[in-house]
Amino acid sequence: FFRIGQMSNVELDDELLDPVSSRPFPVLSALSSLDYDNSENQLFLEEERRINHTAFRTVEMKRWVICAMIGILTGLVACFIDIVVENVAGLKYKVVKDNIDKFTERGGLSFSLLLWATLNSAFVLVGSAIVAFVEPVAAGSGIPQIKCFLNGVKIPHVVRLKTLVIKVSGVILSVVGGLAVGKEGPMIHSGSVIAAGISQGRSTSLKRDFKVSALLAGLLAIPGGVLFSLEEGASFWNQFLTWRIFFASMISTFTLNFVLSIYHGNIWDLSSPGLINFGRFDTETMVYTIHEIPIFIAMGVVGGILGAVFNALNYWLTMFRIRYIHRPCLQVIEAMLVAAVTATVAFVLIYSSRDCQPLQGSSVSYPLQLFCADGEYNSMAAAFFNTPEKSVVSLFHDPPGSYNPMTLGLFTLVYFFLACWTYGLTVSAGVFIPSLLIGAAWGRLFGISLSYLTGAIWADPGKYALMGAAAQLGGIVRMTLSLTVIMMEATSNVTYGFPIMLVLMTVRLVGRGVPAFFGLYDMHIQLQSVPFLHWEAPVTSHSLTAREVMSTPVTCLRRREKVGVIVDILSNTASNHNGFPVVEFAGDTQVPRAPGAVDRPSHTCAWPREALPPLQDASLPRVFKLFRALGLRHLVVVDNCNQVVGLVTTKDLARYRLGKGGLEELFLAQT
Structure with a gap:
């Protein structure tokens, strides 16, 4: 679904020579969001109360073990890519070099050109075909897709096992095929897929943290990877996450060095360079003034x-x-x-x-x-x-x-x-x-x-x-x-x-x-028209209120509702949101005395107790901060009488950005 140069909803009739920053990018409404906040319902609270100190320590230990597994597997994938590229590319260049040396003496270097171009095209043919026909989301570096996924946007197929196989195979064939490409970006994507596979069955917030750990493990650069995760990848950050991603990167780097030391015949020598290594500069002779x-x-x-x-x-x-x-x-x-x-x-x-x-x-x-x-x-x-x-x-x-x-x-x-x-x-x-x-x-x-x-x-x-x-x-x-x-x-x-x-x-x-x-x-x-939320709301957006941003009308459910009505509402794809507030009706008015919501994908009933519904007159930066900090998927908006009047989603907030002429509102594209 998300591929470079495909599935965009930018108006193609506009002049292509318009500056990049002045084009009115739309926001794709077909993309759904991920809820990175824990569903604090009755079952969740009862489960949390049953966990004692020993059980909590066990859970924490399992999380560290998962980080170690992510680091080991990511390091092994990096070793595989590095070794295969080195050998296959070396063989290709040796064959072409011998052919060029041969025909330099005899004449007829056009045959050498034909051989070189044919070998490159053959490798790229296979690498491109498996991406185009098997898993298009594996195209490119994968960093934009992973950034969106960690930001809370659900990108289909982005962390599937098939995507990992195609990604690894494709980057090997691309590099060996002589294209002007690198393998570092795909390694970050590969690490995220590994993290998603290992963390199956856990909460979305935990899976998100494991994927951020994989960003660093895939880069195989410990301090630089931590900063890369913070600067480019992670949309949510905490102190424990820093330690986990540091640990995952350490394990990944150790795995890479250990395997490469065996491969190069220097077993137990852990001084092998990492995936990104450009040699040491002599600072004694190369000084700067x-x-x-x-x-x-x-x-x-x-x-x-x-x-x-x-x-x-x-x-x-x-x-x-x-x-x-x-x-x-x-x-x-x-x-x-x-x-x-x-x-x-x-x-x-x-x-x-x-x-x-x-x-x-x-x-x-x-x-x-x-x-x-x-x-x-x-x-x-x-x-x-x-x-x-x-x-x-x-x-x-x-x-x-x-x-x-x-x-x-x-x-x-x-x-x-x-x-x-x-x-x-x-x-x-x-x-x-x-x-x-x-x-x-x-x-x-x-x-x-x-x-x-x-x-x-x-x-x-x-x-x-x-x-x-x-x-x-x-x-x-x-x-x-x-x-x-x-x-x-x-x-x-x-x-x-x-x-x-x-x-x-x-x-x-x-x-x-x-x-x-x-x-x-x-x-x-x-x-790609992805509703991506940055760290802060646009600086000139204080004039906007929740009333102007929210989606309306909102489909609500009674606290006691018939199953058939719930099924009909959840199966109806015409609504522009996937969350349905649960309210109590008093005559003709809505009084949400028990704030809650039904989520369409998971069919669970929950509402974060700490996410107090904002008033409809709250400013956009206030709503943005509440939505962004808690990692929400939906945010109910109420009026002064505590009645539900609207619902704020990721797409509602992503529609506004700071352009050259001030605050701009982007339109919603349906497909």
Whole structure:
């Protein structure tokens, strides 16, 4: 149901060149909400009273065990993906390299191009077909879907076992197929599916907390993952949740290191790098000084602008896909086309490049000689002829002079558009690593240019590649705090924490000042018309009251009602809400002396006692805070006589947002 570039209800007749932030996104009324508050009915209270201290300790211990299981299984899935990608991609690149070396001497390199494009297209064909025809919700990184799910929006099939299988298989095939993708986003989605499977039969609030733990476990970065869960994933937070997600990530990282140590033949050596590892920087030789601070700020400005351009281009491309590429067969064909074009463009650039570098001291895994002399390799091939993760490491750590400025400029330009075209395909793929690779390329180019202009020895290209990578990724996804810590973890370097944070803060400020100010994940959430609730109500919404926001009329049930009437009401899908207040009737008036509600999906009768019904004259921020803080699904609105006059749902609150001209009301789309 929720797929990138599909099922959106944006008015397609509008001009596609409208700025992203000015388009009137609708809110899809067909999506239902999750109730993250405990149903405090009589059965629940009786069950709670029977639990003594020992039973409570047992329940708490089980929760910690579940977190450990989530960490172990997520770590094993990460190991499986990492090992399979390394071996299959390595085999593919070895076959293509041998073929290129063979035909370089004999002539007829067109056969090598055909082989490379065919292999890429074949892998992507399978990866795209299983997503398009078997489980469309497995498309993309999965982060927008999981954000919505944790926010309280019920996304069909998003945490099913079939989704996990398709997600894991799809991301392997996408990376091996040579697309401009990464595997970090799909790992977060995979961890959430694992958490949902293990926590079956428990309350929705507990399952939500376990899924947040899986966000961190899937990222396999302990402090950075905690901050990522807080900044991007979790819509509800508490102190116990912090400890649980930290524990789950610790177990996941330990599992990954232990299995990889066995795989690499260093059993009991737990110093194997995690899933996100870009090598250690030598801080003794690569220092930064105070006069470089303005340079880092300038790089942040560039990253913010390029990130906004990336998001705007991807927005227009997604709108085009919604209009013209909505059938599964067309989506598979497009994915194969992108794979073939990626291989073709890479081959042409490698073939045309005469940037030959000495092989000695290089970290290139599959060096291509082509027309270079013996003992040399083609540096353009070092960027293209590898997995994106290894290309990032090469740009970070290869010594000065390893890349020609023309090579870096062409690679940045081409890979920027390839990554933008790739994100939104019907494949399982993330944007984390491609964004870093684009930024590392133009950041290294920035450092080389600075060295040429100033002749300074402090302008190390690897240092500026790191800053460019952070700026580009921050410009696309608009993360600050968590991304700073993740970059520090991935490079095992605390020294550059301040400049990275400075770059990301600049990126965020620049991103808010351009028309397409949404981050990529939030942009696709809005494109899918999902009723997503942010942390706070719009700042200019105090003039609105609950009377103007609530849904009316409300279908109510008597405290003593006939079964047939209840069945008829619950089976009637014409109502615009799934909660039905239980009231007592006194003549022709409603007097809800026993506040309660019947929930359509669970058929349970309950109403949170702490959720006092707001008056119809309460302001929207007040209603929003009450609804959001308690994780409610419905909120009854009463008048001064305590009579039910309306019902507030997630969609009612999500209809209002802060636009360029002030507060905007979005329309409700039915399909």
